[in-house]
Amino acid sequence: MKTKQNNSHRMSVEGVVMTAMLLITGAAFAQPQATLDVQPRVIRLNEQATLMLSLSGVPNPQPPNIDQLPNFQVQYVGQEQRFSMVNGRTSQTMTYRYRLVPQTSGEFTIGPFQLQAGGTTMDVQPVDIEVLSVSQQTTTRPADDKGQTIDELVFARISASKETIYNQEQFYLFIDLYVRGVNIDRRISLNNMPTTGLSVDTFQEMSATREQVNGNVYDVRHFRARATALTAGSFTFKPQLQVQIIVPRDQPQRQRDNFFGFEMFDQMFNRYETHPLSIEAEPMTIAVSALPDDGKPDSFSGAVGRFNLNVEASPLELKAGEPITITMDIAGEGSIDSVAKPSLALGDDFKSYEAKMIERNYDASRGVGHKVFEQVIIPRSTNIVEIPPVVFSYFNPEKEQYVSVSRGPYPLTVTASESQGLKLVQAEQDAGSSTIRQLGVDIVYLKSAPDAWSPAPTGAIRPGPRWLAIHTSPLLALLALVVWVRRREKLAGNTALARRIQAPRRARPALKAARDHIDDPAQVYANLWRALSAFMADRLNMDDGEITPSLILTTLKDAGLPDDQRHALENLLATGERIRFGGGGSPDTAGRLQDIDLTTQVLQFAERKVR
Template structure:
């Protein structure tokens, strides 16, 4: 019993400390849109114990109920660390009889002897529908609209439909547009299923993540109030100029509609409802995509479209010989971040530069792809001196001014001290070499007398014979051959590009095995990532292209330059495009599509391996 009270006391002590350390958050929430006469909730929440709650003036509303008070708390212990959450809630149920826009001023509350104010709310009250033959339909969020009674189950097209809205219908290549699919209904929706959305051919498509707990919201469209909910939202980047079609979509909706008949049950009369299925479709839309203008386009433009900034940093300005130093390039902004290429940097020839490490941090929103793309080069200077890392230019097409803009990075000076040979290590090496010529006798050390070596050799009966000279020639030739082979091996290993070229097929096969495992597990995302790594990795190794230069245009030029057939080149580019589209766009028949892509990728590598000499 004592243990029980002790644990309870300890828990209360820990939780009170955790709550006290939290930042006070006092917020107000309510529906943005309501209909005249509709009841809705006004909720105030605070994350710490509080008192002296004072609501704002609500005289413009009818207060149906409130304020009611509730408390909730939870505790977690993870890896020995205790965390706690607490919520104090004040709830009102309101209604309003006149349409218009209403402001609810902040409420006030006291937490730890300090006063806090909530946020201001804006409520848009819509006029009711002017239909007489209607009943009320209420969604799970408590909102209601007029629901036309249909005894025969027929549903008018203007009572239930899916609307496809497109943010822009005329854009430039790589300029983002947003496509939203929203359901409009005046009926109770039982289920939404069998949704088929376009594959967005010709676009680089990304699905925008919607809130997990979505609710219907009232929206007035063409003078009628509807319950609406967003089904899907996509961010699209057109990949070519011309007219690109967005195919139709299809959604099946199951409705619960009244029949205008009543039945008597145990608790009295109740209204009969029937379920009706209806398939809703959106029309095909055409997007006009304009080619990027040539006026103002420079050679430094690599396809970046949007609004960007560039930051570069050098980790050190002075180092020793063989000491690593890093150069970071960070591109931030809003645009086609996932597709843009990095500017080329011309490093000093006397500096060893490794393949860059890439770090991406993106978020896909209705405003576009927002985030950063970071590239880090590791450099090792092998000689002393003063080196200059020249500036580079990052050019992009600005979608606000619709003009090309250029950002020039700063020039860096790197001072390298020391020599290319480490004198300490050299001294040790010489010392070890000399020690091989000494022997230990007791506690004394003396050099071996090498003058008697030839005398002993001459005493051998083999010395000077034909057998001796024959063996001498054979072993000399073998030794020379071994030296040549060793030099060739060292040269090949030193030529990293040649090693990568020879092992390109082996590396690709390893990635194909990993992709096949993902295929068996039906892990679509991991599968396409591995296929892309296999294809791009093979081309990078085989064509000796760095990550910066690994573009489709460069791949096409390099393959044609080494006499790969035009058909094979086009097949390679087509597979890359299809794989990118499948990776980022929704597809139907996922299993079949993955198997087909797996076969195409292997066939492509096989053809390239046969044709590249």
């Protein structure tokens, strides 16, 4: 990938020994270590780079004396100090910064160095840096690039921190975004990552450098995310990066120059716009291996990483039957979710309760965390002299082996219990009052038999058919009541309607009376007249006295009563009047019955037709 120029020359500064008298004190600090970095690693002749020398585990160090590096001007810039605490260990890192200004083009190697700090000598690994000439710089300008594709200007690469990854192991994924000759804004989104088998945290932008690829200089933005393998298998990454390219807005050329000649104002007045661009990184496949079965301890419960175990047990001097609380703190680097409670083989000497997780902390940015478990145990006898060791096993993916951490045994002094059951104890400190001391805890005793043996329901919590039937019937009754009340109120406010509706009801008794007195012609025809007149009076909303035979006949004729029935009714009315007022001849019983039927039919017709 990297092309060496023919005219470049390699200048090594191996053997340069920097002497810095560094005092190393404090046994709590980690082992002294020195690292060297230069950014960017590819610069042009008229640019500058920053050299960073970091010393960790060295308390109160002095700045190393780096005043001469061949082919570079070196200038001390400043220092920064950082403290961190992992697993209870404090570490201090001091970083010294120097400005490097190249004096000539070429490829150079800075280092390796040896740093002396007190009685310790630290090796510093070398760093390569490439200085490009000014002419080389101009040939790579985008304006001169003809026939280029966007893939040559913007592309991405993905890589993993490890090649061999175990199930549940945490590792880093890196994405490097290479950009040359185009401007992109800060918004970058990532798609097409595996959704199963891996847990990938959010990518964080770490730094920006400059690199040379195929003779071209790229600005490189580095992203990093912590990932955890959840299952064994092979996973292929082919992420898509969605970036926004900033380009000048396509608009008519103005007659004047940029506003005050500053590009900033163009941006301010929206003379630039962004276009989305999707970049596909080259696929990368990683293989996640299952944890080996060889050497797997019995106490292993799935934890992968590097962990430490701290155990506290209290009290260690007690009476039989009193509880001991064991607190187990597992801290370290790795997948904290895979950490389960440590193993504690108590046997029959102790009554034990299930361990409970009481605390869980995880720092996703550093990948470290801890879990605290608490377990209560009770010694059963006075013969017990110790609490067995607490063992926690995990798989160390760096060493590719299982590691067991054991704490204990813890010596125990158990004396006989004084109390033999529940008893009331007189308080000693206060002679004037008494108090009850809790001597034990147990479940509440049995309940007595239920009053009724009707079984309680165990089915679904919803209305059953019986309940629905019981509560639907009154609802229907209520609806019927609503209808009845509305009808009653309607009739109360409309006399004509009320009389129309009750007309048959008034006629019916008269017809019945006519039949009952069939042997008495006067009664028969008087009742038939009463039925007809009452019906028509109600139907027409008139007084009974206003009804005449001619009015009845005219009304029925208008309603469409057939002529034969109308003539028969006319005869019936005439006969009735004759009998009632003149006492003339009367039809026989059959004729009277026929007249009753005729009146009934006429009333039924009138009920339907007379409005």
